[in-house]
Amino acid sequence: MDPRSEVLLRQAELFQGSVLLAGLPADDLLGKLPNAHGWCWHAGDQAVLDARFEGRCHFGVNVPEQAFETAVLFVPKARDLTDYVLNALASRLAGRELYLVGEKRSGIEAAAKQLSPFGKPRKVDSARHCQLWLVTVENAPQAVTLESMAQRYKVDLEDGPLTVVSLPGVFSHGRLDRGSALLLQHLDKLPSGEVLDFGCGAGVLGAAVKRRYPHNNVTLLDVDAFATASSRLTLAANGLEGEVLTGDGIDAAPMGLSTILSNPPFHVGVHTDYLATENLLRKARQHLKNGGELRLVANAFLRYQPLIEEHLGVCAVKAQGQGFRVYRAKREKK
Ligand SMILES: C[S@@+](CC[C@H](N)C(=O)[O-])C[C@H]1O[C@@H](n2cnc3c(N)ncnc32)[C@H](O)[C@@H]1O
Structure with missing residues (x-):
């Protein structure tokens, strides 16, 4: 299990509803969170996830149309990709919770600052060299188009x-x-x-x-x-x-x-x-x-x-x- 997934599972009670896992790793997390869905943009990870959890992971550059109550972003390497995905998620989560998880060495603390436009970020957990952050979306943004970025x-x-x-x-x-x-x-x-x-x-x-x-x-x-x-x-x-x-x-x-x-x-x-x-x-x-x-x-x-x-x-x-x-x-x- 990816250490970021382990951190989520330490707080599993937060993720029992319809949660969208964006940029998720190709591990068993979907098996542990029965109401979760994935959003993936890496074809290799998608093939693994699709083989194990058919129909539960959306592939592509656009946020899935299907409704979700909360979302977790697994912090990607690029800062502007984090911005794009956070905007896409936050625009659909007015008044709800948006989480960010990542390894310390991949810059999760800096990425957590990118939650600030939507509300006041706070750290929920820190373990396995990873951190889990949360923001309640008080200022839901307008969704920006990918092409505009x-x-x-x-x-x-x-x-x-x-x-x-x-x-x-x-x-x-x-x-x-x-x-x-x-x-x-x-x-x-x-x-x-x-x-x-x-x-x-x-x-x-x-x-x-x-x-x-x-x-x-x-x-x-x-x-x-x-x-x-x-x-x-x-x-x-x-x-x-x-x-x-x-x-x-x-x-x-x-x-x-x-x-x-x-x-x-x-x-x-x-x-x-x-x-x-x-x-x-x-x-x-x-x-x-x-x-x-x-x-x-x-x-x-x-x-x-x-x-x-x-x-x-x-x-x-x-x-x-x-x-x-x-x-x-x-x-x-x-
Ligand atoms: C060094 S970049 C070159 C990109 C582009 N050709 C250029 O010249 O700017 C290597 C590219 O390989 C892609 N890549 C990495 N793993 C791959 C894989 N397993 N199959 C296909 N492409 C992959 C990366 O996403 C990245 O876009």
Whole structure:
């Protein structure tokens, strides 16, 4: 059981009614709180929750329409995502209780201050290196639209400026990542056919490739529903078409690809992100057709080259700079 769920269960009498658990972990909490429902935006967690508690967890970027008497937000990493979800919950909870739970190391005390616009926050419990906070919603806000919280910026590419639209919580929100910038300078001579942008975030790589190679079909895949919503907005902002999939890892990607393009997930200490990248490198071969190419950018200190050579084929460093490397490997016939 996730320690944040354990803290909620220490106060289980507070959560016996119809409570909405927003951003909940993929553990057994729904099994312990029979009238609770979940709201999830991570496709991997959703798959686990749906398999165990069918129909009890809503997936997506919008608060479920179904009524709820109280809500708990499991504090996400990004402050502006916390703002968006708190606003969505508080707008539906006039006069009722809104809770926030999180680990101390993930900044729960700072996040608790984000409850202040709705009333006077107070700490309910502190255990398992986590805290549980509560506010009675005296000032229920108007619900803001997610799009109103989007940030737009332009990236100058060889074929003109590309507009990127990023939503709260999305990787490198509001600015271009340096690794992605390096990869964008090295998109030449991609094989034609089906392209996958793996871990698409706001969709900058997929959109750039679709514009440069309009005859290619581009699929953009990310595990996070806010990322795929951003990618759709980015494609639309540039008048481009692409298939956008919310799914967990390379297993969710189509087969027969000519190119896999990625700035893959990597976060120190977040095990699942590394696993997603390792799986991508191990399984890229299955998803590429013969002669298909993996082109990815990564921090230079990450030892991806041997793994790519073991599972796919000869891997060249196509470019490097500012601590990043662009790798290029073709699927060879074995
Ligand atoms: C380093 S970011 C790159 C984002 C974007 N391509 C860019 O260049 O700005 C990696 C992305 O991988 C996504 N990701 C993490 N785990 C994933 C998984 N299991 N399956 C698919 N995408 C995942 C993250 O949500 C994040 O958007």
